[in-house]
Every structure is written in structure tokens, then in C-alpha cells.
Amino acid sequence: MSKTSITSQGNAIRTDSLRSVIALACAESRHLLHVLYALQRQFLHISDAALREVAAYLDIPISQVDAVVEFYSFLHKSPRGRFDIMFSNCTSCGDPELLRLLCQRLDVVEGESRADGLVSIDQTSCIGMCDHGAALLVNGTPIAHLDAGMIERIAILIETERPLADWPAELFVVTGNIRRAGLLLNDGLAAGDGLRAMLACGATGTLGEVIQSGLRGRGGAGFSTGMKWQFCREERGRARYVVCNADEGEPGTFKDRVLLHSHADAVFEGMTICAAVIGAKQGFLYLRGEYRYLLPQLQMVLVRRREMGLLGTGILGKIGFDFDIEIAVGAGAYICGEESALIESLENKRGIPRNRPPFPVTHGYLGQPTVVNNVETFAAAAHIALRGSAWFRKSGTDESAGSKILSVSGDCAKPGIYEYPFGVSIRQVLDDCGAQDVQAVQIGGPAGTLIGNAEFDRRLCFEDLSTGGSIMVFGEKRDLLAVIRNFAHFFAHESCGFCTPCRVGTTLLRKRLSKIAAGRGTQYDLDEMKRLAALVKHRSHCGLGQTASNPVLDAMHRFPHIFEQRLAQSDFEPYFDLDAALEEARQVTHRNDAAAHLE
Numbered sequence: 001m002s003k004t005s006i007t008s009q010g011n012a013i014r015t016d017s018l019r020s021v022i023a024l025a026c027a028e029s030r031h032l033l034h035v036l037y038a039l040q041r042q043f044l045h046i047s048d049a050a051l052r053e054v055a056a057y058l059d060i061p062i063s064q065v066d067a068v069v070e071f072y073s074f075l076h077k078s079p080r081g082r083f084d085i086m087f088s089n090c091t092s093c094g095d096p097e098l099l100r101l102l103c104q105r106l107d108v109v110e111g112e113s114r115a116d117g118l119v120s121i122d123q124t125s126c127i128g129m130c131d132h133g134a135a136l137l138v139n140g141t142p143i144a145h146l147d148a149g150m151i152e153r154i155a156i157l158i159e160t161e162r163p164l165a166d167w168p169a170e171l172f173v174v175t176g177n178i179r180r181a182g183l184l185l186n187d188g189l190a191a192g193d194g195l196r197a198m199l200a201c202g203a204t205g206t207l208g209e210v211i212q213s214g215l216r217g218r219g220g221a222g223f224s225t226g227m228k229w230q231f232c233r234e235e236r237g238r239a240r241y242v243v244c245n246a247d248e249g250e251p252g253t254f255k256d257r258v259l260l261h262s263h264a265d266a267v268f269e270g271m272t273i274c275a276a277v278i279g280a281k282q283g284f285l286y287l288r289g290e291y292r293y294l295l296p297q298l299q300m301v302l303v304r305r306r307e308m309g310l311l312g313t314g315i316l317g318k319i320g321f322d323f324d325i326e327i328a329v330g331a332g333a334y335i336c337g338e339e340s341a342l343i344e345s346l347e348n349k350r351g352i353p354r355n356r357p358p359f360p361v362t363h364g365y366l367g368q369p370t371v372v373n374n375v376e377t378f379a380a381a382a383h384i385a386l387r388g389s390a391w392f393r394k395s396g397t398d399e400s401a402g403s404k405i406l407s408v409s410g411d412c413a414k415p416g417i418y419e420y421p422f423g424v425s426i427r428q429v430l431d432d433c434g435a436q437d438v439q440a441v442q443i444g445g446p447a448g449t450l451i452g453n454a455e456f457d458r459r460l461c462f463e464d465l466s467t468g469g470s471i472m473v474f475g476e477k478r479d480l481l482a483v484i485r486n487f488a489h490f491f492a493h494e495s496c497g498f499c500t501p502c503r504v505g506t507t508l509l510r511k512r513l514s515k516i517a518a519g520r521g522t523q524y525d526l527d528e529m530k531r532l533a534a535l536v537k538h539r540s541h542c543g544l545g546q547t548a549s550n551p552v553l554d555a556m557h558r559f560p561h562i563f564e565q566r567l568a569q570s571d572f573e574p575y576f577d578l579d580a581a582l583e584e585a586r587q588v589t590h591r592n593d594a595a596a597h598l599e
């Protein structure tokens with residue numbers, strides 16, 4: 001007889017139902033996040049019984065499955081609503097007013113499920129829709145271009161319990177928004193062209209071309225792609241792996257979304273070329289959970305490529321050239337974009353960054369040599385295999401060959417995707433996207449650099465301002481301190497918690513900024529914030545902590561007035577407002593005379 005377990009809403013879930021969902025999910029992929037997602041979709045949460053069943057089925061310790069569920073913000077141990085809404089809280093694709101409006105309209109407390117289980121509403125970090133205005137995810141599917149009218153439509157659809165599949169299709173339209181195409185996006189790369197060129201030139205010759213091209217990683221750090229491939233190829237191991245990093249969690253970045261939507265063949269082609277060069281049989285595309293809506297389409301591209309002999313065994317008829325790609329979908333953790341955390345996630349663990357060295361090229365997935373590259377890097381590599389290094393080097397600067405695809409958002413008339421040769425000035429980008437009266441530009445997302453208009457002639461390239469792709473524009477009317485607070489909140493929320501300087505430091509930074517914004521900060525707070533920001537930057541374990549205080553430090557350096565104009569005039573103010581805390585007591589005792597106040 002099948003046992004049952006009781007959910008916190010009192011519903012019984014039969015063990016055989018759990019097992020059949022797990023078995024069905026495992027028939028597609030045994031990746032833990034995939035199985036947990038399937039369970040949550042069916043039962044709206046991961047119950048203790050589900051944890052036990054998954055652990056038994058996949059032969060993983062329960063403690064590991066439990067830790068994974070706790071770690072990823074898209075997984076929940078208590079039931080979500082049948083319509084689970086997550087509002088982006090990014091400065092470009094979020095709008096707290098619309099979030100409040102929907103909560104009010106549906107009578108939902110933010111962060112909770114409504115008592116009847118119909119709907120839950122929460123916030124989430126940037127969902128990569130920054131060129132589409134305010135946006136949310138409903139059961140994981142994005143809806144953008146939100147305004148009060150759209151909120152009302154969504155509320156009605158939920159109240160009338162219209163199944164998501166029957167919601168008007170136009171609500172879900174996400175466009176490519178390519179405003180300026182260059183080397184890669186002008187693309188005439190037909191599926192298989194890059195691979196054929198690689199086979200004609202040979203794996204070693206192609207590696208030479210990639211090295212010669214000067215291609216540097218587009219995920220942010222800018223390491224030489226050819227050298228990375230060469231180190232991996234030279235490393236001894238039982239197997240080698242290719243991983244495409246499509247986690248794209250940096251607020252304001254959405255260019256990988258567009259590449260995967262419109263140029264997936266080039267990305268998969270680049271991965272397959274890399275596999276031939278390093279001798280890998282297996283590849284993974286790690287897709288951020290927010291882009292799950294792209295999954296069916298990407299799976300179709302993989303199926304087509306297998307049918308065309310571009311994946312599988314004996315690719316393009318070459319004996320021994322065997323390679324295939326699996327897509328793993330994340331579950332709402334920015335830190336999983338860090339390559340070693342990503343690999344941990346692929347290995348069914350929490351996304352905690354590893355100690356480096358060793359680097360993934362020597363000890364990556366399952367401890368074996370692994371190349372991790374960004375989506376755009378693989379697409380560029382496919383083009384280089386086809387057209388050669390000289391073609392690529394013709395664009396860009398000495399140390400930054402080729403082009404960069406930018407995600408432009410914020411206060412501008414034409415947000416979207418812009419591809420330029422490296423070396424383009426910020427001023428040019430601002431002119432092209434119709435930005436006027438610009439106060440500041442955040443280059444490379446919150447982890448990058450904040451500059452003011454005195455620096456708009458600086459250039460986008462590794463020699464000057466490097467960026468993974470995010471350009472956020474802030475007009476003169478923006479409250480820049482609110483922007484910095486938003487970024488501080490982002491880092492405090494996304495810190496994986498592994499090391500103290502980042503876990504505690506990011507929260508303290510956020511709190512001190514709130515104190516200053518509330519008009520309770522003093523010069524002492526500014527000095528403390530600077531000290532703390534330096535500590536977080538220099539003492540944190542991984543790139544997240546090492547860059548988390550950049551917005552605060554940049555803003556203090558370039559825009560000191562946004563802090564100074566809010567300072568209280570005393571030497572010291574406690575975090576806690578004692579007088580305000582006594583308000584409840586004053587009301588209970590019906591006193592509001594001078595003696596009932598501290599000041």
C-alpha cells in the first residue's frame with residue numbers, strides 16, 4: 001500500500017505520486033535541480049517526504065538534497081500559490097509600485113501565499129528583461145511591459161483561475177530588440193559551417209586560429225579563450241567537459257538571452273568546436289532558471305542538430321568525433337554564474353564557489369579538465385573557426401579584438417542590444433540609445449564601474465572600461481542613492497553565505513545605506529562604510545564579494561554629494577531610532593507631551 005505524507009496545507013501526497021513524478025523527471029534528466037523543479041511544479045513545494053524520495057531515487061544523502069532546496073531561491077519547502085508570481089526588483093526591469101498594486105489587488109501579503117492557495121507574490125533579482133520595462137515571472141514564464149492596466153489584466157486572469165496555457169499569447173512576447181548588429185549579430189553562420197571549417201583546418205589549426213584571434217572571454221574576466229582551451233587540452237584526465245555559462249544573472253544583462261533565442265546554433269557550434277579541440281564528449285549548457293521559457297526552443301535546436309549530424313556520434317561523418325550537449329537549468333542563484341559554483345551546481349550541490357586554484361581547466365566537472373565559457377564567447381569562437389583570426393582582429397583594439405554585445409537599459413529612449421567593435425566610447429553608446437541628461441552610467445552591472453558624465457569619453461575595452469555587457473543609464477532625475485541601495489540589497493541577497501566578510505559585510509553595507517537614506521547617517525557612518533567596503537572587497541572568498549562594494553565605493557568617490565546631502569548634523573546617530581520606537585507606548589498611554597519624547 002502506498003503511504004501518504006501531509007503538506008502544510010493539509011493535503012495528502014501519496015508516496016507513489018511522488019515516485020512517479022521523480023521517475024518521469026529522471027527519464028529526461030537525473031540532474032537534481034531538474035527533478036526538484038518537476039516535483040515543485042506538480043506539488044507546489046518540496047515536502048520532507050519528497051526530499052526523502054528524491055534522495056533515495058538518486059542515491060544522494062538527504063542532507064545534500066535538503067541543503068540544495070534551502071540554497072536556491074526558486075525552490076520552496078512550503079507551498080506556493082497555484083499562480084506563483086515573482087516580480088523583478090532590478091533598477092531596470094523592476095517596479096515596486098506595480099508589485100504593491102498587484103499585492104493589494106489580489107489581497108496577498110508579499111512573500112506569502114494567499115490562504116486559499118491560489119496565488120503567491122514575491123520579489124526576485126533581475127530577470128533579464130531590462131529592455132522590456134517592468135517585468136515579472138508567473139510560474140516561471142516572463143511577462144514584461146507591465147503597467148497598471150497589465151496588472152489589472154493579470155489579476156483578473158488569476159482571480160478567474162484561467163490556466164496559464166490559456167492566457168493571451170501577446171502577454172508573453174519577448175522580443176530580441178537588436179538595435180545595432182556587428183560582427184556576430186550580422187551573422188551569416190549556417191548550422192555546420194563553423195564545424196566544417198574546423199574539420200578542414202584540423203582541431204590543432206583551429207585552436208591556433210582562436211589563440212591568434214585574441215578572443216577574450218565575454219563573461220567578464222576576459223581571459224584568453226584560446227589559452228584556456230589549450231590548457232584544458234594539455235591536461236590529463238579520464239574525460240574532459242565543455243560548459244557554456246548561460247547563467248547571466250548580473251542585473252542589466254540580457255544579451256545572452258537574445259543570443260540563445262536568435263543565435264543558438266552559433267553557440268552550440270562554438271561548444272562543439274571547443275569539444276573537438278579539447279577532446280570532450282559531453283557538454284552542458286547551464287541556463288539560468290529565469291530563462292526556462294527558452295528551454296523547449298533550445299531543446300528543438302539540439303534535436304535538429306543531432307538530425308543534421310552536428311551532434312552525437314561521428315559528427316559530420318568523422319569517426320571518433322562524438323559529442324553531445326545537455327541543458328541544465330538553474331534555480332535562481334546569481335552566484336551560480338561564478339564558474340566553480342556553476343560546476344558545483346551541475347554536480348547536484350549548492351552553488352558555493354570552490355577554492356581556486358585549482359581552476360576548472362584542470363579540476364572542473366567531476367574533478368576533470370573542463371572549459372567554462374560564456375555564451376557570447378562560444379558564438380564568437382564559431383565565427384572565428386569559419387572566418388579566421390585575421391577577420392576577427394580587424395575589429396576592436398590591440399588588447400580587445402573583435403566586438404562586444406551590450407545590453408543597454410535604464411533611462412534611454414531605445415533600450416536593447418547593441419553590438420560595437422571594442423573601443424567604442426560611452427558617449428557614442430548613449431547617443432545611439434537616445435539617452436539625454438544622463439547623470440551616471442553603470443558599466444558591467446552592479447559588480448562593475450559607476451561613472452559620471454566627465455568620463456563619457458572613456459572607451460569600452462579591456463584596456464579601459466571592461467564589461468560583461470551590461471550598460472545601465474541613469475538620468476538626472478534618478479535618485480542615485482536609491483540605485484546604490486538597490487545594488488547593495490542585491491549583493492546581500494545573493495551572497496552565498498560561505499565566507500563571513502561577504503555574508504556579514506554585504507548586509508552591514510545595506511543597513512548603513514538605509515540609515516543614510518533615512519536621514520539618520522553621519523560622517524561617522526560614511527567613514528565606517530568606506531572601511532567596511534574595503535574589507536568586503538579585499539577579504540571575500542570569490543568574485544561576488546570582491547566586487548560587491550564597488551557601487552558604494554564608486555558612488556562615494558564620484559558622487560559624494562548623494563550621501564553628504566542626507567547626513568544628519570550630529571557626530572553620531574545610532575541605527576535604532578529610540579524615540580520612534582516609543583511611539584506605540586505613547587499611543588497606548590495617550591501621551592504625546594514633551595516628557596513622553598526623548599528629544
Ligand SMILES: Cc1cc2nc3c(=O)[nH]c(=O)nc-3n(C[C@H](O)[C@H](O)[C@H](O)COP(=O)(O)O)c2cc1C
Pocket residue numbers: 216217218219220221222223245246247248249250334335336337338339340372373374375377542543544
Ligand atoms: C558572482 C559571479 C557571477 C558570474 N556570472 C557569470 C555569468 O552569468 N555568465 C558568465 O559567462 N560568467 C559569469 N561569471 C564569470 C565566470 O566565473 C567565468 O569567468 C566565465 O564564465 C568564463 O567564461 P569566459 O572566459 O568566456 O568569460 C561570473 C563571475 C562571478 C564572480
Ligand code: SF4
Pocket residue numbers: 335352353494495496497498499500502503540541542543544545546
Ligand atoms: S564572497 Fe560571498 S558569494 Fe563568494 S563565497 Fe564568500 S559569501 Fe559566497
